[in-house]
Amino acid sequence: MDLTLKIWRQASAKAKGKFESYPISNISADCSFLEMIDILNEKLVRDNIDPVAFDHDCREGICGMCSLYVNGRPHGPDDDITTCQLHMRKFKNGDTITIEPWRAGPFPVIKDLIVDRNAFDKILQDGGFISANTGSAPDANAILIPNREAEQSMDAAACIGCGACVAACKNSSAMLFVSAKISHLALLPQGKAEAAIRAKAMVAKMDELGFGGCTNTGACEAECPKDISISNIARLNREFLCAVILE
Amino acid sequence: MSLTGLFLVVFLCVHLFVNLLTLVDADGSTFNTVAHFMGTNIIMSVMQWVLGAGFILHMLWATVLTLKNRAARPVKYEVSTNSDTSWSSQNMFISGATVLAFLVLHLVNYFYKIKFTELIESGQMSEFELVTSIFQPQYWYFSVIYIISFILLGLHLNHSFQSSFQTLGLNNTSWLPRLKFIGTLYAIVIAVGFSIIPIFFLMKALL
């Protein structure tokens, strides 16, 4: 395949960025999207051009590190996958592919396609945990959990914190991420105890960091690589409203 | 947002019901009786202010929310979204602003004439005649503007009905498709229901 890549280049957080076009040829349809950028980078290094900086780690869809807004969609033109799981067979010979970093105020660009997603960690530090004494491992059957709740909690816990939900949302809202974290804890007896304080603290942090408000467009759910459902957002709203009203 | 929105949703049902009464008899006596009742009883004169406040709060929150959400993305994307979402959900402010523009015209057309002129009291015109006078062939543009606005209102409602339940936390995986279905049905009933009225009187005048 021969392609043209239109990529956002920005030397540093403070520098002004712009798009650069790079032609690339002989790309196999079986190549993964990130491998394709590796090939481009090898060529750029040979030509004495600074290679394109992008995030990646596991390259098997579990770490949440890879990002990239490809042709108007976070993680590119396929459903329920991360960018490292995207393959070049999703594109056609001669295509121009526009690659942008996640765009959101709380996710500033560090370099080229890499953004700073520490805002998510800050939200987690304000409530994404349970308070429990550590010690020897507790008896696995001491607290019984109905299968339905366990399954729903596990579904929410599948969130890998990639930020595609924020990137896809027209409001840069972090509600899907926060609701996944809230749900996976609130559905379990161990997490229920602190559910109300957690909901308030995490929502307050999310607003403080400058994420937008949710208007239920569903773009997050459509782009989430782990298929986190927006019914988690309804649960977060419920937890939050109850916490505020009962206060 | 959701509470004021749902309040307006209920208001639209009442409004549509009363308006459809214009179609039940040729001389409009049923509509006149109900319109007169609506215009004179104490509950309605209180509700009128509540309704005004509902609209103003809804629009204020809508503006604050929209501005805040736009500010949350200081650098825009080069390629606009290709994610699988509805047009309604992406353009709530546009459909809302059209409804607002329509509302101004609508208030000038009716509310102003009924409340601030002697038109009805002096017996010059009944409420029914006032309604039909706007939907005449020589004022075709009023009917066109009204119908376009009803379609945009329908689009606003298509997203907003289910959205308000989601905002209030009254939703889950089984209820989301049901609420979406009811919301779309409601939006169609409102858009078609209100549109029938200008279409009916135009046809009547022309045929």
Ligand code: HEM
């Ligand atoms: C009869 C008129 C109207 C009705 C029945 C109505 C109804 C609703 C409802 C039920 C919601 C959903 C609330 C939520 O999701 O929590 C909503 C949202 C909204 N409305 Fe209205 N509305 C009307 C007029 C207007 C007007 C005049 C504006 C003008 C600016 C407007 C702008 C908005 C915006 C920006 C949103 C929120 C954005 C979103 O959820 O995507 N609406 N409306």
Ligand code: SF4
């Ligand atoms: S909810 Fe989905 S899109 Fe959002 S951070 Fe988690 S895995 Fe990524």
Ligand code: FES
């Ligand atoms: S690199 Fe780990 S999920 Fe893509």
